[in-house]
Amino acid sequence: MSKSARQKSARERIAEERKLQAARERQRKLLLGVLGGIAAAAVVVVTVVVVQNNAGQSDQKAVAYTGPLAPTTRQADGSILMAKEGVTAPTLEIFEDFQCPFCKKLEDSAGDAIYKAAADGRAKVIFRPFQLFKAPNHPEPVPSVSRRGANAALCTPPDKWASYAKTLYANQPVEGQNGFENKDLLNWARDLGFYDAGFEKCVVGMGMAGDVDKATEYAQKQQVNSTPTLRLNGKDLTAEQVNELLSDPASLDQILTAP
Amino acid sequence: MATDVHPRSGRAPEQPRWLLVTTLLLSVVGLAISAYLTLAHYDTAIRLVCAENSTIDCASVTSSSYSELMGIPVPMLGLLFFAAITALTTPWAWRSASPLIRWVRLGSVIVGVLFVVYLVSAELLVLGKICLWCTAVHVITVALFGCVVADEYRRVGQTA
Numbered sequence: 222m223s224k225s226a227r228q229k230s231a232r233e234r235i236a237e238e239r240k241l242q243a244a245r246e247r248q249r250k251l252l253l254g255v256l257g258g259i260a261a262a263a264v265v266v267v268t269v270v271v272v273q274n275n276a277g278q279s280d281q282k283a284v285a286y287t288g289p290l291a292p293t294t295r296q297a298d299g300s301i302l303m304a305k306e307g308v309t310a311p312t313l314e315i316f317e318d319f320q321c322p323f324c325k326k327l328e329d330s331a332g333d334a335i336y337k338a339a340a341d342g343r344a345k346v347i348f349r350p351f352q353l354f355k356a357p358n359h360p361e362p363v364p365s366v367s368r369r370g371a372n373a374a375l376c377t378p379p380d381k382w383a384s385y386a387k388t389l390y391a392n393q394p395v396e397g398q399n400g401f402e403n404k405d406l407l408n409w410a411r412d413l414g415f416y417d418a419g420f421e422k423c424v425v426g427m428g429m430a431g432d433v434d435k436a437t438e439y440a441q442k443q444q445v446n447s448t449p450t451l452r453l454n455g456k457d458l459t460a461e462q463v464n465e466l467l468s469d470p471a472s473l474d475q476i477l478t479a480p
Numbered sequence: 481m482a483t484d485v486h487p488r489s490g491r492a493p494e495q496p497r498w499l500l501v502t503t504l505l506l507s508v509v510g511l512a513i514s515a516y517l518t519l520a521h522y523d524t525a526i527r528l529v530c531a532e533n534s535t536i537d538c539a540s541v542t543s544s545s546y547s548e549l550m551g552i553p554v555p556m557l558g559l560l561f562f563a564a565i566t567a568l569t570t571p572w573a574w575r576s577a578s579p580l581i582r583w584v585r586l587g588s589v590i591v592g593v594l595f596v597v598y599l600v601s602a603e604l605l606v607l608g609k610i611c612l613w614c615t616a617v618h619v620i621t622v623a624l625f626g627c628v629v630a631d632e633y634r635r636v637g638q639t640a
Contacts (some may be wrong), residue, residue: 240639247636255629259590263597270601397608 274395281405283412284391286383288333289340293379298439299432300349301382305342311477313344314452316440318353319370319389320363320396321448326467328390334470336383344477348382350374351436353448362399369424371433373406376423381415388413453477495574495631503569503627510620511562517555517613521547546602554599558617561592565624574631586632589625596621 293303313335317324339346354367370389377385388409394400406424410416423429451458451466458466458476465472547554567573568585576582596618603610 237639244637244639248633251629251632251636255586255590255632259593262594266594266598267601267605270598271605274606395606395608 281392281408283388283409284384285413286333286336286387288337290336290380290383291339291342291346293382295375295379296347299375299429299436300347301379302345302347303336303339303382304345305340308342308345311344311454312347312452313338313477314347314349314455316349316351316443316445316448316450316452318351318367318448319374319386319393319401320354320367322393322396323467324449325390325393327449327463328387330468331466331470331473332383332387332390334473338473338477343474348386349436349440350386350433351440351445352433353437353440353446355437360397363396366394366399366401368427368430368433369401369403369406371436372427372429373401373424375429375432376420377410378415381413384413385409499627499631500569500571500574503574503624504566504571506620506624506627507562507566507569510617510624511559511566513613513617513620514555514558514562517617518553518559521553521555546599546607557595561588561595561621564588565592569624582632582635585628589621589628592621593625 291303291305291308293301296302315327315335317327335344335346338344350371352364352367352371354363356364374382374385374389389401392400392405392409403425407416407421410420410424449463451463453476462472462476466476549557565585565588568581568588573581573585599614600618603614
């Protein structure tokens with residue numbers, strides 16, 4: 222092999238070597254760029270999720286119901302009766318647990334429509350809060366949160382029922398996390414303007430625990446094993462009817478006026 | 481790997497068969513599960529209730545506040561995502577020389593993986609619950625991401 226030929230092949234080899242190196246460099250940059258970028262973006266995403274969640278939980282304010290309200294009274298069995306004077310039918314019973322996300326959905330969607338239907342005399346509404354989530358099916362703190370919520374709601378003066386129920390749902394802890402702490406339960410009463418020593422004693426001392434148990438027993442006897450359960454004149458609303466209420470409160474009218 | 485390149489055209493060699501088959505298969509399965517979850521999201525026969533004895537369930541995840549993004553149900557987003565990805569992983573799209581298709585495909589799977597990060601962190605850190613069907617979709621998305629990046633890695637490693 223001549224000298225020039227040897228030099229040429231050496232040049233070619235170097236050129237090839239360079240190309241190969243450039244290719245490796247591109248591969249390195251690709252992996253670094255894609256994986257590094259994703260890792261950085263992932264940290265941002267996770268942080269945003271956590272911060273948003275915490276912000277939502279620390280901002281625990283009472284929510285007042287300001288719409289029309291029918292006279293509201295507490296009945297002997299612990300339930301809350303909401304009905305315009307003289308209205309005896311149709312009867313809408315609502316079995317609920319303040320820890321249940323679907324009850325929150327119902328309140329968010331159709332709560333006001335239900336209070337208004339009672340105020341307008343289109344229905345006699347009975348709220349039956351109870352403790353759906355019990356040990357051992359549900360690990361702590363779910364049962365305690367559920368129980369504290371129901372107790373505090375029953376401690377509330379009946380005319381503040383709508384506002385306090387709304388407040389409990391607005392501040393519903395995520396299932397499995399703590400919440401409905403006494404401090405918050407009392408602060409919400411202050412926000413809504415009905416706090417007094419009696420309420421504090423009732424909340425802190427679980428003064429309505431007996432009524433909560435009674436209501437829970439009643440629900441069991443009525444074979445209510447999920448919430449929200451809505452009953453019109455003693456008959457359960459169908460899943461379709463309840464689901465529709467969750468998305469369209471106007472459907473309440475059809476449900477109440479159905480023959 | 482100069483020998484991988486066609487000597488005359490200098491074009492990239494065809495994608496390995498496993499890549500074509502795997503990505504298309506993953507895309508179609510993802511499409512099917514998303515379609516099922518979208519239907520489930522709108523199905524009124526599924527009772528949206530809390531039950532006395534339920535623990536881990538899909539319903540509580542697929543109906544949580546994280547089940548919609550700006551009013552659009554997440555399964556619907558998944559459906560759109562997999563419809564696009566299925567189109568982008570057909571053998572025709574893989575063999576296309578268009579850099580646009582290539583970049584859109586890479587961009588799509590990156591967005592997909594980030595969305596998975598968002599949803600999984602919401603499931604684990606906020607809801608404390610896992611939805612099995614959702615997890616299947618997440619695994620598929622990450623696998624697709626792996627395939628597409630592997631192909632990019634191969635492409636940029638070519639010396640011609």
